[in-house]
Amino acid sequence: MEFKFGGSRFSFSFGFFAVVALYMLFDRTGIGVPAIAAVMLHEGGHILMMKLTGAKIDAMEFCPFGVRLQKRGMLGYGSEAAVYLGGVLTNALALLLALPWGGWNLFALSNLALIIFNLLPVGRLDGGQLLRLLLLRRLSPDHADLVRKWIGFLLLTPLFGAAFLLLPAGNYTLLFTAGYLALTLLRE
Numbered sequence: 785m786e787f788k789f790g791g792s793r794f795s796f797s798f799g800f801f802a803v804v805a806l807y808m809l810f811d812r813t814g815i816g817v818p819a820i821a822a823v824m825l826h827e828g829g830h831i832l833m834m835k836l837t838g839a840k841i842d843a844m845e846f847c848p849f850g851v852r853l854q855k856r857g858m859l860g861y862g863s864e865a866a867v868y869l870g871g872v873l874t875n876a877l878a879l880l881l882a883l884p885w886g887g888w889n890l891f892a893l894s895n896l897a898l899i900i901f902n903l904l905p906v907g908r909l910d911g912g913q914l915l916r917l918l919l920l921r922r923l924s925p926d927h928a929d930l931v932r933k934w935i936g937f938l939l940l941t942p943l944f945g946a947a948f949l950l951l952p953a954g955n956y957t958l959l960f961t962a963g964y965l966a967l968t969l970l971r972e
Contacts, residue, residue, distance in 0.1 A: 792841045799848030815890045822875060822894035826902070827851050829874025830867060837863040849964055861917050868910045868917075875899045901961075906936040907968040929972065936969045 786795040808816045830853055834841055840856040859867065879895040886892065905915040912932060919928035940962055947959035 793843040794846075795843065796846040797848065800846040803848045813890070815894060818889075818891040819894040819897075821891065822878065822898050823851075825874050825878050825895070826871035826898050827853070829870040829872070831870075832874070833867045833870030837866055839863070839867060861921065865914060865917055868913045872899050872902050872910055875902075904939060904965075905932070906939055906965050907972060909965070912936060933969055933972065936965070940966055940969070 786793065788794070804820070831841065834853070834855060837859055839859055841853060842856045843852075843854040845852040845854070855867075858864075875895040875898045879892055879899070882889065882892040882895065902909050903911040903914075905911040915935065916928055916932050919931055923931065943958065943962040943965075947962050950956075950958055
């Protein structure tokens with residue numbers, strides 16, 4: 785499904801709806817709705833920072849493993865960093881506002897998980913993009929990408945180790961997540 789609104793293209797893949805439906809269907813913890821709300825806040829934070837920095841949203845793609853924002857043109861290093869930090873900062877604000885009312889409830893935990901996950905310096909995650917911006921200040925784009933890829937794989941090694949430790953308990957989430965991040969690094 786695809787449509788245009790305000791000069792931007794919005795597309796939703798079948799896989800996006802399938803993943804959301806399966807997630808909600810098999811969610812026994814009740815974290816599904818709070819997690820989706822935290823993700824929406826995260827993406828809203830990126831969009832807000834894009835607006836504040838003057839970036840134009842060319843497309844927003846809802847894919848099985850996340851939302852991709854494509855902007856028109858390039859921004860300076862500071863503005864780019866602000867856009868990548870926008871989602872995490874929005875989740876941090878939501879976490880700080882949620883704690884006094886509900887303590888460590890599912891919404892607060894969802895926001896904390898998104899903060900930690902998105903700050904990982906791996907691939908297309910916000911932390912990976914921030915690392916790339918930092919490396920580009922000293923290295924050529926090719927060298928920056930190579931260093932970022934090595935850092936990503938070094939970080940994924942203990943994640944895979946932890947994932948295999950969780951397998952006997954029937955927890956496959958970390959293994960799927962680490963595998964997905966490794967594939968994104970290989971595809972870059």
